[in-house]
Amino acid sequence: MEPSEDDISPAEALALIERERANLVRDIRPDPRLMYWPWGFAWLICFSLFFLRYGPGGRIYVDLPEWLPLVAMLVLFVVAGLVTGVAGSKPMRRTSGPGAWSGRAYALSWSLAFASLSVLFSRIGGHLPEQQTGLLWAGGMVALTGALHMAGSAIWQDRELFALGAWTSVINVAGIIAGPGWHSLIVAILGGGGMILAGALGWRQLR
Amino acid sequence: MTESPDLDPVIHAQARLRVVSALSVLNEHDKITFPVLQDSLRMTAGNLSVHLRKLEDAGYVEVTKTHQGRTPATLIRLTRRGRLAFEEYTAALRALLEPGAST
Numbered sequence: 001m002e003p004s005e006d007d008i009s010p011a012e013a014l015a016l017i018e019r020e021r022a023n024l025v026r027d028i029r030p031d032p033r034l035m036y037w038p039w040g041f042a043w044l045i046c047f048s049l050f051f052l053r054y055g056p057g058g059r060i061y062v063d064l065p066e067w068l069p070l071v072a073m074l075v076l077f078v079v080a081g082l083v084t085g086v087a088g089s090k091p092m093r094r095t096s097g098p099g100a101w102s103g104r105a106y107a108l109s110w111s112l113a114f115a116s117l118s119v120l121f122s123r124i125g126g127h128l129p130e131q132q133t134g135l136l137w138a139g140g141m142v143a144l145t146g147a148l149h150m151a152g153s154a155i156w157q158d159r160e161l162f163a164l165g166a167w168t169s170v171i172n173v174a175g176i177i178a179g180p181g182w183h184s185l186i187v188a189i190l191g192g193g194g195m196i197l198a199g200a201l202g203w204r205q206l207r
Numbered sequence: 208m209t210e211s212p213d214l215d216p217v218i219h220a221q222a223r224l225r226v227v228s229a230l231s232v233l234n235e236h237d238k239i240t241f242p243v244l245q246d247s248l249r250m251t252a253g254n255l256s257v258h259l260r261k262l263e264d265a266g267y268v269e270v271t272k273t274h275q276g277r278t279p280a281t282l283i284r285l286t287r288r289g290r291l292a293f294e295e296y297t298a299a300l301r302a303l304l305e306p307g308a309s310t
Contacts, residue, residue, distance in 0.1 A: 010301075010304050014301070016228070020225045020247075020248065021228050021232050023229065024244075025232055028239065028243065094243045096282055097237035097284070098234065098237060099234050099237040100237070
């Protein structure tokens, strides 16, 4: 045994272990704020715009240009996708092995699944009334987001991520049943809010 | 630690305990690149290399030299044996803190 500098108490040694583990977790895991907040705020802002322009029963609360909610959504989603793409690739750049592969496969699953639904909804959306088309797109994408969060929780053994996915799925169903307009409001406040909360909680755990 | 005859001498050295603690975060079979580990531990490259060699000699870590694109890269992972030693070490520390708790 090497004396002198290694003369620390068991309590100090356990504290040292926890400190180094926490340091490495911070160094190789994505920042939860960068993973959740861009999407949380994107949902909050764009679905609020949808609610204000295309309210329940076709009501217009604020007379925004017709194109504004959709354009805002596209722009915010592209920005959020870029931010989470870069932040989420951190573990893959810093480690290698099955864990890095899981991350890559998970990222591809998001892109491919969203592309599949987009093609399907574009094809059948034209045959539905405008309000129903909006509900189809929003409800489908939110359902997919909830499902992928729950699947991600199975990969990373992350209970908070499962809770977020289950929450997103439940409020989505509630919104779909409530109908167009209400769905936008519910997803904006409870869905976007849920992701902002998840980012804050995850960040607090990592600090 | 004075009254610790049962503690594994390989990871009882503070620097190596820090290395093994950090590596224990990774899942089995996952590897970390040398510079990231060095950064996280705030050690010099030379110092870290020395301790990694001792851990490698004990069969606790596996060091792989590879190429990422065209740049050479060194990847490190904790072996099953290393993880077991780390778990036994932390269990022994806890037992020292709460004598009688684990017996």
